[in-house]
Amino acid sequence: MDTIGSPVSASSIKKDSLTFLKSLFNSTEDDVVDSQAAPLPFLSPLANSVISSCSKILQKPTEELQHCFDTEHPNIMKESLVYARSFLEFCSYQALNLMTRRPDYLADKNFRRLTFDMMLAWDGPSAENELNIVDEDKTVGLEAFARIAPACTVIADVITVHNLFDVLTMSSGHKLHFLIYDKYLRSLEKVIKSAANVNTSSSASNLQLAEGEIILEIDGTVPTQPIFQHIGISGWPGRLTLTNNAMYFESMGVGLYDKAVKFELAADMKQVIKPDLTGPLGARLYDKAVMYKSTSITEPVYFEFTEFKGSSRRDYWLDISLEILYAHKFIRMYNLKKFQQLEALARAALGILRYRAVKEAFQNFPSNYKTLLCFNLAESLPGGYTILQALSSRLSLLDDSSSQHDSVRSPRANRQLRQPISYLTLCRHKIVSIDEVGMDKEEMQQIGDVCVGEINPLEMAVKQSKQDIGRAEAAQATVDQVKVEGIDTNIAIMQELLFPLIESFNHLQRLASWEEPSKSTVFLVLVTYVILGGWMKYVLPSIFIFVAIMMGCNRFANYGKPLEAFNITAPPYRNAVEQLLALQEAISELEALIQAGNIFLLKIRALLFAALPQATDRIAILLVILAVVFAFVPVQYLILLAFYEAYTREMPLRKDSSDQVLRRMREWWYNIPAAPVQLIKPDDKKTK
Template identity: 45%
Template sequence: MAMMDKTRNLLEGFMEGPFKWALSRRTSFDEEYEEMGRSPSGRRKWIPELSQMANVIVGRCSRILDVSMDEIQRNFDMEASEALKKPSNYARNFLEYCCFRALAVMTQVAGHPADPKFRRLTFDMMLAWEAPSAASPPSPRVSNDNTVGLDAFLRIAPATPIIADIITCSNIFDVLANPSSGRLSFAAYEKYLGGLDRAIKKMKSQTESSLLNAVRSERGEKVLEIDGTLTSQPVLEHIGISTWPGRLTLTDHSLYFEALKVVTYDKTKIYDLSADLKQVVKPELTGPWGSRLFDKAVLYKSVSTPEPIIMEFPELTGHSRRDYWLAIIREILYAHRFIRKIQIVGVDKEETLSKAVLGILRLQAIQEMCSSVPVRYESLLMFNLADQLPGGDLILETLANMIISKSLYRTDGSRPASGMYSISALAILSNLGVVSHVASDEKLLVGDIVVGEMTDLEKVVTESRHNFKMVEEAQATVDGVKVDGIDTNLAVMKELLYPVIETGNMLSRLAKWEDPLRSLLFCLIFSFIICRGWLAYVFVALLLFMAVFMLLTRFYNRGRPIEAVKVKAPPAMNAMEQLLAVQSAISQVEELVQDGNVVLLKLRALLLAIPSQATDRVIVILILAALPLILLPTKLFLLFTFLEIFTRYSPPRRPSTEKWTRRLREWWFGIPAAPVLLERDKEDKKKR
């Protein structure tokens, strides 16, 4: 431990020494440019493959690492594969190597997110990444007006997991960047890191001063959020008709609620998010006397709770407070589900939980700086986002494989090239003093970013993000075609179903023999198809016809917009007419349900032989219907069935069909319905 403290003190002293000298110029590289321009081969090393800005950054990294630029370049040339040293990508890959190694050292200082020099250098690394080679366009003078793009942020920010992770990095950039330019300014980036520093300090303070220490100390749980301590912003727990205000606490393992008494808090209730209890967490509506009026609550349900627990987060307008708590509770719940599914333990489990904890810290920082702008909280949390993205299960599978592969590095004693990988999430939290210090031989050493390569996780996230954009575009078209009014929607549906309706009408006219010649021709052709056993080929031909039709339509309409469906709008209806139309539709649905119940009750009566005469007839009919299935080939059975149904209204059979239809109707109406007895439960005193 003494050795660790000595190393930390040396690093902090280093930050105040040459590191301070190298980073003290916050707004420009002018002096360093001038020195390099005066003597490229002099005291300061100049790497000809790099741009001026990249040379400055590599020079700063060499000072942080306390090695010469020559030595760091030799190390890269020895560790890197031949693919990474190709001239076309050499400059950028070497720059990433230097940045990753420097970041691994810089992040060992506990307060590095608060250090303005750390903020400036990491931002300048992104600027240099955009123009790394000598063939790049001339580098702009560095100032607070410079901005960086998404690609640079995606490569440098996740190298320090406190700033971003691969899965949510793009969404974090979208929140921080200027919407009009799509680029990130230093002012926004610095404000974000300031919020991160405050979030880290708040978590450390809450964890150290929490009154739940006796309950949570066994697992060393970290307190992530506390709410309900202010009388103006209570948290209300609803169980049945009982409602209690209190304090709600979320850790990286559990949810705690302490009901408020007159002066003190009641005994703590624990809802363990890490256990396999078939837990459900979802938004819920609340209101006085059990009414469902206010969308400001979270419902928690598990096999360990006899009835659902509802946590309400009252606020005057909106439900952002509830949405925030819903997202962070689910993040911890989903993280533990992932841990149980993959069956990971030990340091790998801590690494997974560290990813979830860092995500919540980043969300708190963004919530602080964007308090007046609506933010989709779930899009900024790794496990929430993986639950929603197309292919999110593949993202988590890839993440699991990466965690397992890192475990193998420790098991077989091998190590990846130290400078080729970014630092891990657990190492970051350990360096920040949030978790107890972990020995270097037990700590997960490497992160998710590799120099010059897209890891499998980056690839699957990129593909999922592309698919998600396609889903959003498709959903935008869905939202654009929605119309108001039940009459208008029925008109649109009728127009869309016009081909189906017309096909049904045509078959109905053929079956009713309105045109005897066409009906006879159809009957003969279809009978011939059945006799020859060609029904399967008919269905195959229909499917092929649809495929060819779609292919030709696609070829013909290539590059053209989709033709809009033209619908004749019905006469406009006022609010009262709309209500009457809805009431009429509900009445029709009710009548259909009643008729359906009558049919089911009559069938029940037949099965139970309540009307004996009618039941006898049904028994005989069922036996007679079963005999052809046994005695006749399937082909002949289908033919007889088709002819029986299709020739009912042919001129020779029409009189007998009408006669038997009438007798069947009379027989059906004569069947009594099985009785129904409605039993109503007594009023439950706990019913809301």
């Protein structure tokens, strides 16, 4: 599988920057000669224009590019739409690989225009497509965007490229206009420059970051929009910083920030990050907070993102924090090595930068299924684990030894060299330093996730997972539809759903009450035969088989028919006050039940520690007898004995004796004292 064409020759890589810039968009004498070359007959006018631009950038004539393509992809038939698109991808990927070596290529409008033209040409590549040179009214479709954009790693990720297209075309009928695309890239360029500046400013040094740790986002620096940290009933303002390893909170002092408190995201500390309510003095009033909890802190920490309307600020921080947490979880799950870890974290970092660019340019916050963050998407999609497996296979191609220059390495081996493309992208934009991993700048080849003329396994995994979204959303819609309000109504629904089980239990109770001696006797004989005959092991499998047969019959009888609604008799209407009273009564009953459970456990504790010696002696002797019985008596006889004792308790012959025994046991249990309990109030040291 060839990925993004073949690498450019070493001579063209080592051109000085002045010659490179001239060869990119400025015409030279060679370019004029090349532009006068005959267009390829199987390509549309727009595709020929794009191929001509790629030829100038690569400093190769179009005939040589076509010869290289035919040599590397001999199985693609000529005179076909697939051939034209594959050849266009081949030239475009190589040109993008060379153009993206400049750190400021996103700021160049010619670059933005050419990449958009590549997408337009992909939509109509063959000569049958009568496309003229691009104008502002031309729009790009989803497949063209998904084939070209991920070739430039900073613009799109192959995992989230479809979601990015949906976000950009939300207001344009699922068609991408150049003005929107241009606005997105300009916003992305500003965000990347800001990230590069932050990581070289004093903010990074104040946090004492570890080697390779980079700042991805900072919030709370504006005095009118601080971030409040709440621990218990205490809260104070400050600023919050997210890196690729942790979150840092610096509380605001007098003119300066206090020492940063680190909240780990990289190590496995059972971290939990979720949205939550917060407010002054611990009151749960405003849904604008992110809760962080881990084994390294004694109680949860809440970060409140103050905002007059909505909770978009909180939602943004929740998403990007979870992205880093999920990235490290992915690293631990697949036991990634050094370069693989760098690539996984760099992929998450680029996703956060794209998310930030979209937020600042369009004020758009996609849903879970439409997120621009790849690890968040894998967590939210049904079957998202297949994406993670495909990504781990992709990262397994990376080799830590690829950073070392080997003079004896063959040209073929150099072509197959795999490097962390997302990390190299951060290096080229000066967000991280290439010197930290010891790579040779001359050896950097940006080989992306898209393949010429075919879909790679990572793309296939994403498409397969997205096919299940419709079923998941339809299932969730049915769940939302059957949610009802009111305790009485929910209890009524549960009773109707559990009616078969409740009715079966009631029938067993009637048999055990011996109201109809003949039926009770028949049931007693039947159970005795089942237990003594060794049929108990077949009871549960028989139930499973019966249910499976019933489901199969319903499957064929109701095939193609919609499921009929389950009729529930609604309880009498209750107003809000009556529902609150019912809730209070239910809570009181639950409290009484918990109290009874605590008393039972405390009495057991008293027996274990011999608070009442005579009762403890009796229990100890009884336990010894039970141990002997369980050791020497077959299990089936013990089961039969337990069934007889419970089933014949209401039998006329032993009802009086059973009542007397139960009464004596209750009186004995009543005389057992409960172990004492002392409540100790914790010291309140939570004020700053």
